Amino acid sequence: MTVDCFPVLFNDSLFDMPELPEVETTKRGIQPHLEGRIITSLIVRQPKLRWPIPAELNSYISNQTILCVSRRGKYIGIHTATGTVIIHLGMSGSLYLVAAGTAPLFHDHVDMCLNNGQWLRYTDPRRFGSILWHENTNDTDWRTHTLLASLGPEPLTDEFNADYLIKRAKGKTQAIKTFIMNSKQVVGVGNIYANEALFSAGINPHTKAGVIKPKQFMLLVECIKTVLSKAIEQGGTTLKDFVGGDGKPGYFKQSLNVYGRAGEACTTCSSTLEETRLGQRSTVFCPKCQK
DNA sequence: CGTATCTCCTGCAAGC
DNA sequence: TGCTTGCAGGAGATAC
Numbered sequence: 001m002t003v004d005c006f007p008v009l010f011n012d013s014l015f016d017m018p019e020l021p022e023v024e025t026t027k028r029g030i031q032p033h034l035e036g037r038i039i040t041s042l043i044v045r046q047p048k049l050r051w052p053i054p055a056e057l058n059s060y061i062s063n064q065t066i067l068c069v070s071r072r073g074k075y076i077g078i079h080t081a082t083g084t085v086i087i088h089l090g091m092s093g094s095l096y097l098v099a100a101g102t103a104p105l106f107h108d109h110v111d112m113c114l115n116n117g118q119w120l121r122y123t124d125p126r127r128f129g130s131i132l133w134h135e136n137t138n139d140t141d142w143r144t145h146t147l148l149a150s151l152g153p154e155p156l157t158d159e160f161n162a163d164y165l166i167k168r169a170k171g172k173t174q175a176i177k178t179f180i181m182n183s184k185q186v187v188g189v190g191n192i193y194a195n196e197a198l199f200s201a202g203i204n205p206h207t208k209a210g211v212i213k214p215k216q217f218m219l220l221v222e223c224i225k226t227v228l229s230k231a232i233e234q235g236g237t238t239l240k241d242f243v244g245g246d247g248k249p250g251y252f253k254q255s256l257n258v259y260g261r262a263g264e265a266c267t268t269c270s271s272t273l274e275e276t277r278l279g280q281r282s283t284v285f286c287p288k289c290q291k
Numbered sequence: 292c293g294t295a296t297c298t299c300c301t302g303c304a305a306g307c
Numbered sequence: 308t309g310c311t312t313g314c315a316g317g318a319g320a321t322a323c
Contacts, residue, residue, distance in 0.1 A: 147318090
């Protein structure tokens, strides 16, 4: 049996959490298997995701050729001539290719059947993800969809720089951590990487965004770019172990300095890392290194 | 308008 | 051992 499988899977026995690097890795992984293929049908076993999968989606995309696959923030777009399938992985979603007919497990909610004997399988235990449809019109593309229209810049582009962030932060009383996690300011900075970037930049997560100095913003921007691009290079990370198709566990987790290390020693100064809550999110920082 | 809180869901861990 | 409870989190919805 030939299983031309996308070689990156999450270990489903462990908690996993797609952040921007995982989404980018997923997009890169599935892209070559999808582009140019024809969608023969869509099998929906569980339509109840964050929003219902459109009931007519199968009829919209059947017999359509996949023109390209793209990413905006944590959204993946699968583009056809008539519109775009918009997929968000939520907190526990994953996408990978299986051989046609592969028996689904309980959380394998959707299969997009292709004309080459492969199915793009969507798995999502917590069902926080979404699969939506944006129909093409004359003057719009998928980025004008309600969920994408007001997204901030991509963190790894030049558009995301210190000048931009300084302007956006001016007068803001919001904590810097929740500020950079707001997708209207910049997309793709999830909880893990927000914690890590603020540690690298030496900024206390509680600091009001508006009082941060330009030089600190320059450093913060660099740290965000570095932490995200490193993770992408390494094929993404997860909260626990990340398993590649070659069977080797991921190793980026081992380079996390603060996330998941509350009560442990700071890698820089050996102080005990503290944990607090910010915006209902676990926040870990070094009280000595991050002022 | 800006900001904080609530909410969806399930798997896992801790506590009894 | 088996039950209950709490927690984790992306990001839109809701409430100030």
